[in-house]
Amino acid sequence: MTRLVYLGNVSSLQLSEDRCSGCGMxxxxxxxxxxxxxxxxxxxxxxxxxxxxxxxxxxxxxDAITVESGVGCAQAVINTxxxxxxxxxxxxxxxxxxxxxxxxxxGSGSGCC
Amino acid sequence: MGDTQCTSSAxxxxxxxxxxxxxxxxxEQPLPPSIIGTLDTPAGPVPQVSTTLSAAxxxxxxxxxxxxxxxxxxxxxxxxxxxxxDRQSEILVTANYRMTFDLLRSALDGLDVWVLVLDTxxxxxxxxxxxxxxxxxxxxxxxxxxxxxxxxxxxxxxxxQLGAPGVAAHRVKELSGxxxxxxxxxxxxxxxxxxxxxxxxxxxxxxxxxxxxxxALIPMELVPSLKYAVLIGAALALLSGLFGRGTFxxxxxxxxxxxxxxxxxxVVAGAVLVPLLLPWLPGRAFSLKGFWTGTAAAAVLLALxxxxxxxxxNLETASWVLLIPALSSFLxxxxxxxxxxxxxxGVRREMRIAVPLQAGALILGLAIWILALIxxxxxxx
Numbered sequence: 001m002t003r004l005v006y007l008g009n010v011s012s013l014q015l016s017e018d019r020c021s022g023c024g025m026x027x028x029x030x031x032x033x034x035x036x037x038x039x040x041x042x043x044x045x046x047x048x049x050x051x052x053x054x055x056x057x058x059x060x061x062x063d064a065i066t067v068e069s070g071v072g073c074a075q076a077v078i079n080t081x082x083x084x085x086x087x088x089x090x091x092x093x094x095x096x097x098x099x100x101x102x103x104x105x106x107g108s109g110s111g112c113c
Numbered sequence: 114m115g116d117t118q119c120t121s122s123a124x125x126x127x128x129x130x131x132x133x134x135x136x137x138x139x140x141e142q143p144l145p146p147s148i149i150g151t152l153d154t155p156a157g158p159v160p161q162v163s164t165t166l167s168a169a170x171x172x173x174x175x176x177x178x179x180x181x182x183x184x185x186x187x188x189x190x191x192x193x194x195x196x197x198x199d200r201q202s203e204i205l206v207t208a209n210y211r212m213t214f215d216l217l218r219s220a221l222d223g224l225d226v227w228v229l230v231l232d233t234x235x236x237x238x239x240x241x242x243x244x245x246x247x248x249x250x251x252x253x254x255x256x257x258x259x260x261x262x263x264x265x266x267x268x269x270x271x272x273x274q275l276g277a278p279g280v281a282a283h284r285v286k287e288l289s290g291x292x293x294x295x296x297x298x299x300x301x302x303x304x305x306x307x308x309x310x311x312x313x314x315x316x317x318x319x320x321x322x323x324x325x326x327x328x329a330l331i332p333m334e335l336v337p338s339l340k341y342a343v344l345i346g347a348a349l350a351l352l353s354g355l356f357g358r359g360t361f362x363x364x365x366x367x368x369x370x371x372x373x374x375x376x377x378x379x380v381v382a383g384a385v386l387v388p389l390l391l392p393w394l395p396g397r398a399f400s401l402k403g404f405w406t407g408t409a410a411a412a413v414l415l416a417l418x419x420x421x422x423x424x425x426x427n428l429e430t431a432s433w434v435l436l437i438p439a440l441s442s443f444l445x446x447x448x449x450x451x452x453x454x455x456x457x458x459g460v461r462r463e464m465r466i467a468v469p470l471q472a473g474a475l476i477l478g479l480a481i482w483i484l485a486l487i488x489x490x491x492x493x494x
Contacts, residue, residue, distance in 0.1 A: 004452075007397050028274070029274060052456040052458060071457060073455070
């Protein structure tokens with residue numbers, strides 16, 4: 001089947017190679033094979049396939065990955081622009097503070113249903 | 114798993130106000146009707162569920178696919194048994210959207226496993242993970258609440274890979290002692306995953322978006338767009354009836370009929386053809402894909418009007434030739450929310466360009482439609 005790819009050169013995904021331990025967890029959770037392990041080191045091999053779901057960043061034990069995660073949903077962008085609350089679902093709730101222990105707060109990222 | 118896409122357009126538009134909050138507490142949610150027995154465990158009685166889908170289950174899936182009472186199609190969170198699991202059996206974790214639960218159990222025929230259902234407010238795994246309700250905190254709380262440790266000697270739990278945006282595996286280990294193993298994306302691959310020593314093939318880890326999945330999402334695109342189409346068509350018919358040069362009935366019928374044909378073409382182009390033809394429509398932007406199908410639909414309108422020798426004036430035709438691609442392009446853009454590979458950054462970039470163009474075409478098209486109405490009073494054009 002033709003591989004589906006969305007707009008290129010937009011993903012906010014960043015990998016800090018200094019922090020990366022090469023555990024490979026991000027390569028397991030990524031649904032679009034954006035990252036691969038090469039000689040025990042993680043490499044972003046297909047940035048344009050990234051949909052910013054945030055699975056890699058959330059599961060990185062070293063906090064080596066950052067991504068402005070959110071849902072690629074036009075309706076969510078519209079709802080957010082119109083100031084609809086996140087309770088009525090499908091909004092962008094990415095502007096989140098970090099918890100005190102440094103873990104991303106629950107509810108950050110996408111808000112679609 | 115299964116219904117993984119955030120089939121957004123209807124639920125996002127705020128039409129289902131109360132139920133969108135989800136059922137209030139876990140215990141108030143219904144037990145699944147698929148229960149066939151009870152297992153006595155150190156954690157108390159655990160319901161045992163069938164791996165067969167009943168006619169009601171299949172009808173339920175069909176119903177929610179059409180967006181009917183979709184937001185409270187839930188099962189009670191907690192621990193369930195499939196087959197006759199023991200202390201060595203694997204533990205699968207899922208969401209409490211009943212379609213998700215049903216698709217999962219129907220893929221577990223012949224297996225003996227525990228299924229831990231999280232309270233995701235009736236939302237599927239992927240979307241709930243994005244929201245954080247299929248998340249670290251809920252998982253850790255549900256492990257404790259269900260007294261999972263008392264029924265198993267295992268220290269690992271298997272999560273669907275698409276739960277990963279909400280769950281930090283290393284935090285779950287710290288907080289609960291259970292090690293998270295991410296299983297395949299699709300429920301249908303679980304049996305192979307379990308049989309293969311918990312190894313997922315590369316294909317099991319990639320979220321594809323095949324035509325059968327895209328087709329299943331069409332009703333959720335179609336229903337809300339048709340609602341708007343009916344409103345717009347009725348408004349245009351009313352305006353024509355009131356301000357046209359003929360009798361109210363003849364003008365309203367003419368405008369209503371034209372609008373019905375044109376809006377149907379736009380909806381088919383944007384809400385049916387874009388999902389179906391997604392990989393083959395030129396361009397990466399969904400609004401562009403919708404523009405192509407909309408342009409084709411506008412061509413169909415031109416062909417229809419010349420073939421049937423209708424009484425469409427040139428201005429009327431011009432207005433619809435602008436409106437159909439604009440509407441189709443917007444509906445195509447909306448399908449980003451149901452797709453499995455669009456990023457927020459990409460959608461924002463696309464919208465900055467597409468939405469002003471769509472709005473411009475819409476305003477111009479409506480202006481020409483009004484002109485057509487005004488000129489119709491002074492004779493033919």
